[in-house]
Amino acid sequence: MSFFKQDYHYDLPENLIGKAPLKDRTQAKMLVLNKQTKTRQDRQFSAFPSCIEEGSLLVFNDTKVIPARLLGAKESGAKIEVVLIKQETTHIWRAMIKGIGRLRTNEKIILAQGKIIGIFQERVADKEGTIYFEAGEGLWQLLEQYGFAPLPPYIAKHRNTEQREFDRTNYQTVFAKEYGAIAAPTAGLHFTKPTLDALQERNVSSVNITLHVGLGTFEPMLVEDVREHAMHFERYSISPDVAAAVNQARKEKRNVVAIGTTTARTLESAFMQDEVRSGARETNLFIYPPYEFNVVTQMLTNFHLPCSTLLMMISAFAGKDYIMQSYEHAVKQAYRFYSYGDCMLIQ
Secondary structure, three states: OOOEHHHHOOOOOHHHEOOOOOOOHHHOEEEEEEOOOOEEEEEEHHHHHHHOOOOOEEEEEOEEEOOOEEEEEEOOOOEEEEEEEEEOOOOEEEEEEEOHHHOOOOOEEEEHHHOEEEEEEEEOOOOEEEEEEOOHHHHHHHHHHHOEOOOOHHHHOOOOHHHHHHHHHHOOOOOOOEEEEOOOOHHHHHOOHHHHHHHHHOOOEEEEEEEOOOHHHOOOOOOOEHHHOOOOOEEEEEOHHHHHHHHHHHHOOOOEEEEOHHHHHHHHHOEEOOEEOOEEEEEOOOOOOOOOOOOOOEEEEEOOOOOOHHHHHHHHHHOHHHHHHHHHHHHHOOOOEOOOOOEEEEO
């Protein structure tokens, strides 16, 4: 068993990075993998309902992306960019701040062309600090009006301020409900209302869990030995009814299909004493080979960055060599990669 980060590297041409979703999301490509036979098929996401066995249980992550990216400046005019990470009190947020090295304690930050005023409190990590917002709970409404979707860097660099509404709408799943994420659970971006209806017609049931995707989504792995990597904590919640539905599916040997790696991580984190436990907790579970999954039997996922923790998770799910070969196949077949890209169904 190898634990070197570079064993999860692959070469990806820049032109294969998805910069925006397709107008018809169901027309995205879908690579269907069979982890038992090690075979693969090139399909479209429109075929997803027909690929799922009747009686299966789909599990979605209903987290909602906060329009958490704010542009602004110091009073001196020096530019500042803020991505809100977590609300710690009514007025204080933890944030990732571009230009934090130029900020002094109690310095005013003018955001959203003066519509949002913050006071820098203190630096708490390399690029992170706390900010006091005068608006308090009223900040949520201001974020809706002036905030930008906190897009991954490989998409954000292609954006301008005029595209704010496009991404606020498209970087959100159709079943998003609970505000708290700073990144979308991207496998869920492929779903439309007609797709969900088609699944229901096939006697495929679904439930929602919530995991608020955090800063760790954007963080590269800095260590060479995978075992030395520490994951960021993320908050999740599972209701008693959902836990009961998942446990019943497991008992009846029905497929539990995780829609996205965030859902898979939540279900595996909540597995205790041979069952999925309900409740609200935090998890820093890092899944990589040779981890053996306890709950999830199938998974829909997008294509992830080289050497990323998410690529390591699906390698644990289906086998590293098989996944890396499948990624090579996807590159040759010009699949679109990352958040706004195509997808992979692992069965």
